[in-house]
Amino acid sequence: EVHLVESGGGLVQAGGSLRLSCAASGFTFDDYAIGWFRQAPGKEREGVSCISGRHGSDHYANSVKGRFTISSDNAKNTVYLQMENLRPEDTAVYFCAAVYPEGYYCTGYGCCPLVLRPQLGIFNSWGQGTQVTVAS
Numbered sequence: 001e002v003h004l005v006e007s008g009g010g011l012v013q014a015g016g017s018l019r020l021s022c023a024a025s026g027f028t029f030d031d032y033a034i035g036w037f038r039q040a041p042g043k044e045r046e047g048v049s050c051i052s053g054r055h056g057s058d059h060y061a062n063s064v065k066g067r068f069t070i071s072s073d074n075a076k077n078t079v080y081l082q083m084e085n086l087r088p089e090d091t092a093v094y095f096c097a098a099v100y101p102e103g104y105y106c107t108g109y110g111c112c113p114l115v116l117r118p119q120l121g122i123f124n125s126w127g128q129g130t131q132v133t134v135a136s
Contacts, residue, residue, distance in 0.1 A: 002026045002125035004034075004096050009130030012086055020081040020130060022096030029053060029072075031101040033111035034079045035123050036070065038092035038132075044119075048094070050112035051079055054102045059112040064090075086134045093131050097123035 008020040022034060035050040049070040050059040058070050069082040079096060099111045099122055106114070106122065114122045 002098050002100055004098060004125060004127035006094065006096050006127045006130040009094060009132045011133045011135060014086060014088055014134055014136050016086050016134070017082070017084045018086065018132060020083065020094055020132070022079040022127060024077045024079070024098060027098070027100045029074050029077045031103050033099040033102040033106070034072070035097050035112070035115040036081045037095045037097060037115070037118055039095070040092040047115035047118050049081060050115035052102060052110045052112045055110045055112070057110065057112060059115055061116060083132070088134045088136045091132060091134050093129040095129045096127050098125045099123050100125070
């Protein structure tokens, strides 16, 4: 069973940085896609970024390009989201979610382009979330 645990959220001033971690277990850390999503109060869940272990690729929403960086440490079965130059509008609960095995669910360019369409339900294993609050 896929199990994901997020950590690293907190309160930060605008312009500050945070690094979120998503520790994964229950699957072989190779043929996967792991995405980061966020949901602010009263808003729909939004895809932020994704990394594919199968394709060795990453993907970002336009709103975070140039500020957020996704990476993985396969030895630790962990995906990170480094967030720089944070803005108040980045305030949300951040979730990581996995697709495993990615090759079963997505062909072609893989699942990561679909991180921007969370309503499709491709990312089917979710963590509990971590709160990020950016003060102005």
